[in-house]
Amino acid sequence: MGSRIVLTSHFEAFRVALRQDRLIDLRVFMHWQLGTAACVCVVQLVVPWMMAFAPTDGRLGAGAAVDGVRYEHRHQAARELGPIARHTRSLNDLSAEESAQLAALILEYITPGTNAEHAHGHWHQNPEHFFPGHRAYIEKLENFLRSRGAHRFVPIPFWDPATHDIPEAFRAVNTGDPLPARVDTVSLPSSAMLPRLCRYRSAAALAEDIESWHNRVHRDVGSIFTDQETSAAAALFFPWHAFVDNIYDAWLSCGN
Numbered sequence: 001m002g003s004r005i006v007l008t009s010h011f012e013a014f015r016v017a018l019r020q021d022r023l024i025d026l027r028v029f030m031h032w033q034l035g036t037a038a039c040v041c042v043v044q045l046v047v048p049w050m051m052a053f054a055p056t057d058g059r060l061g062a063g064a065a066v067d068g069v070r071y072e073h074r075h076q077a078a079r080e081l082g083p084i085a086r087h088t089r090s091l092n093d094l095s096a097e098e099s100a101q102l103a104a105l106i107l108e109y110i111t112p113g114t115n116a117e118h119a120h121g122h123w124h125q126n127p128e129h130f131f132p133g134h135r136a137y138i139e140k141l142e143n144f145l146r147s148r149g150a151h152r153f154v155p156i157p158f159w160d161p162a163t164h165d166i167p168e169a170f171r172a173v174n175t176g177d178p179l180p181a182r183v184d185t186v187s188l189p190s191s192a193m194l195p196r197l198c199r200y201r202s203a204a205a206l207a208e209d210i211e212s213w214h215n216r217v218h219r220d221v222g223s224i225f226t227d228q229e230t231s232a233a234a235a236l237f238f239p240w241h242a243f244v245d246n247i248y249d250a251w252l253s254c255g256n
Contacts (some may be wrong), residue, residue: 086249087158087242091167094157102153103169103235109144109234110174130207131248134137134241141238144145158246159239161217162187166236176224186219189213192247198254206251230237 093104104174125132142154159170171179190196192210200206217240224230231237 004197026170033120076124082121082190085246087155088247089155090163091157091159091170092163092165094167096168099167100153100169102150102157103167103172104233105145105148105150105153106141106238107172107174109141109236111237114140115174115230115233118237119229120217121171122137122227127204127211128202131203132247135245135248137232138238138241138245156238156242158242159236160188160222161185166221170236171232172235173224174235175181175228176233179221179223179225179234179236183217183221186213188247194250197247197251200256203248203256206247210247 030231084213091099103150118137119132121137122127124130140154142156145151145153145156160165161183162185166179166181168181173179189210191199192213197206200209218225218231219235221240223234225234227238235239
């Protein structure tokens with residue numbers, strides 16, 4: 001539309017010039033007019049295309065660096081896609097019947113052997129293995145649930161301590177005193193949430209940073225949850241670590 005307006009105005013100027021008996025070389029005039037129209041088309045078509053692909057927030061220019069590492073591109077992708085959570089269902093969203101069924105299956109799965117496997121797991125000594133080690137531990141329970149036909153509970157639902165409430169069925173433990181019905185504890189640190197989560201160079205660095213929060217939740221829940229030797233004997237242990245596993249998934253969604 002803009003190019004047609006420009007051409008129309010130029011031809012009007014040409015018509016007026018002829019009417020005023022000006023001596024104009026028609027060929028030169030037409031070449032000039034067509035050249036002008038071509039330039040207008042280029043500006044109208046090419047410039048918007050360039051603007052569409054140009055950075056609007058300085059990402060390509062500034063490329064914010066954190067700890068000397070340029071992370072802005074993957075940070076932007078994570079901000080747009082969000083965490084690709086493996087465990088998408090909240091424990092607190094289960095019906096009382098579902099909650100009781102899942103808790104009973106978990107307590108059936110827990111044995112002195114499974115408890116010892118967690119208590120002496122190498123992932124507690126090496127931050128690099130903290131997330132993968134706990135994930136593998138959870139997956140063994142999920143395989144057990146599949147073998148019992150309980151596919152509806154796979155992946156296992158997560159328990160977010162920020163909800164404070166522990167479902168009645170998940171207060172149960174394999175041994176020791178039951179867990180409290182309500183827990184007053186700290187929420188997940190903002191450094192472990194998107195988009196700041198993408199700043200971590202490695203899963204080990206992330207594990208080390210959330211260790212105090214993770215341990216605080218264990219202490220605040222109380223009972224056998226406070227001891228690494230016994231915490232995995234609580235039905236709540238697995239949904240709790242499913243929530244921790246979601247942090248790992250969110251970090252992976254950054255492109256790590």
